[in-house]
Amino acid sequence: MTVLIDPPRWPAHGRLWSHLVSDASYAELHAFAAANGVPERGFDHDHYDVPQERYRLLVTAGAVPVEARELVRRLTDAGLRRPKRDRRGR
Known part of the structure; x- marks a missing residue:
């Protein structure tokens, strides 16, 4: 996890x-975000968007820094990736 x-x-x-x-789970993600003051409105489909100013705080709190490709690979491997639909609803 x-x-x-x-x-x-x-x-x-x-x-x-x-x-x-x-x-591991959306429950883990939401709990971590809530415990670290990340607003619910930052949740976007399968991840939270967080501003640069919060990066160090979140790493200090336990988030593991990885490159974007690794992040997507691990999210996909966990079965938690939810691709966005295009604007036409596809």
Whole structure:
């Protein structure tokens, strides 16, 4: 059971963002996020989007830093990956 975080490289809203996931369960992910002040509104399908400013805090709290490809691979291997639908609903 591990909560993973990728480097803050994803630009949006004038900031860089990381993704926070669990390779075990959504319950673990939600509990970790709640315990570390990550707002529920940051949850996006199968991960939390977290701003660059929170990266070090989350790593200190126990999130394991991994590259984005590793994060997606582990999320997929755990059966927790939920691909987004395109804007046409596919």
